[in-house]
Amino acid sequence: MKISRGQVITAILCLIPFGLMVFNYARNNLTANPIQAATLQTGHTAINLLVLSLACTPIRNIFGLNSFLLIRKVLGLFAFFYAALHFLIFIVFDFEFNLFWILDEIRLKPFIQIGLAALILLIPLSVTSIPRIQRKMGRTWETLHKLVYFVALLVIFHYLLATKGDISRPILYAGITLFLLLLRIFPFNKLNFTQKSSIFLSIDSFLSHKGLK
């Protein structure tokens, strides 16, 4: 399996929030309440990456950058990574594997149920990202991965309900997500600026370069 240059760059960038978090924690610099800070940071990163992954297809369609389909996979997988981390912090560090507490939390809080549903739905999407499985699935793969639109809506709703006070950020994310979904629908999916500039071609060939095994 060859990895493109764009994928390597994306993976490195995706690891930065995790690296910073671990670094700050090690330096005792993750606020006085590291569990709450880590929960928020992993949650925000997961949402950011999921929304970015939704931007890849329109970027490919509009600017003809096929390299973004490979990047999309990396973004999606890291979104799952951070979402899983977000959930594990909740289970392991915040509620200390105490099933009595955890089940009560899940039972009483719709926003947790919604977030959990989104995480569970991301599992089949992540597993089927393995190229061999992806190839075997053929058209079914595309159909299955349309699930991500629904997951994104769940995640935004989870974010909205989880936000205290000023909800302008989740509203902004909802707007961006709806915009990205709209770009997939006729007539917006016919937008194409490919011919207008050759710069896109050179970007695409740079990101598509597969020098790594």
Added chain:
Amino acid sequence: MNNPISESEITPEALYLSRRRFMRNALSLSAASLLAGSCSSTPKSVLPTATVDATPPALSKFQDEFGNSVTSYENIISYTNYYEFSGDKSRPTELAKDLITYPWSVQVDGYVNNPQSFSIDQIRSSFEQEERIFRMRCVEGWSMVIPWIGFPLSRILDIVEPTSEAKYVRFETMLDPEQMPGQKSGAFPWPYIEGLRLDEARHDLAILATGLYGKNLTPQNGAPIRLVIPWKYGFKSIKSIVKISLVSEMPVSLWMALSPNEYGFYANVNPNVPHPRWTQASEQRIGQGGRIDTLMFNGYEDAVAGLYEGMDLSINF
């Protein structure tokens, strides 16, 4: 965690000041009501009375009545909810550092016989400042144990003399978007408002705090004067107060106005009344590590449950 205050310097100074204050009270106050207000009851725990020449601790005690250790000074001043500055917990420390907290005055008005404005100097000198170690439980599910310096709110109420129409006390934070950048956000109905029923306000555990750890309050902790109601969620303990009004109708707090299904008027710490976002059954004690059960009325049940006799606390949350 280090305590950044040197243990040798604070207490003697505080002790010295508290004695001076007391003497100044006795000498300079002419109004009989003021004298009665400031001297009638003996303070709960006065600043250290141990011998001054021995190296005394910065605090008279390092634990609350249950044996919980006080939270480190560093954690108390670095992790705050102060939406007038930022929605982030760490940022108010930096953003609030230049807040002008002197001169400062607190206007007390409404249904009272003696409405008046108290300067912060007057407040510090007229009211015996006591050390009170209280648990602080944030609605977000974290808590601290904080050694406040302050005095019972009832002392100030005794001076202004609420009339019979007064049923509630309404508190207001300074409104100054130039100094408080968070107030430029249209997401909140500024200024910050909080309220108490008059009998709650008169309870001995309801204090106005001017300091913590033997020092004046830092801006991010609500300088120069704030409310501390230890049996209620932290957001009731309004910061940087400029106005206290005795009113007849239940005040609508900022959080009630913003999200009435989440934040009630009473906001008593109650592990049995769930919040849609955070667990109220248990909490993370800052700096300690490990989740602990949340206690009814934050552990002050014996002292305050009587205020709510016959009330359904799941309705009056």
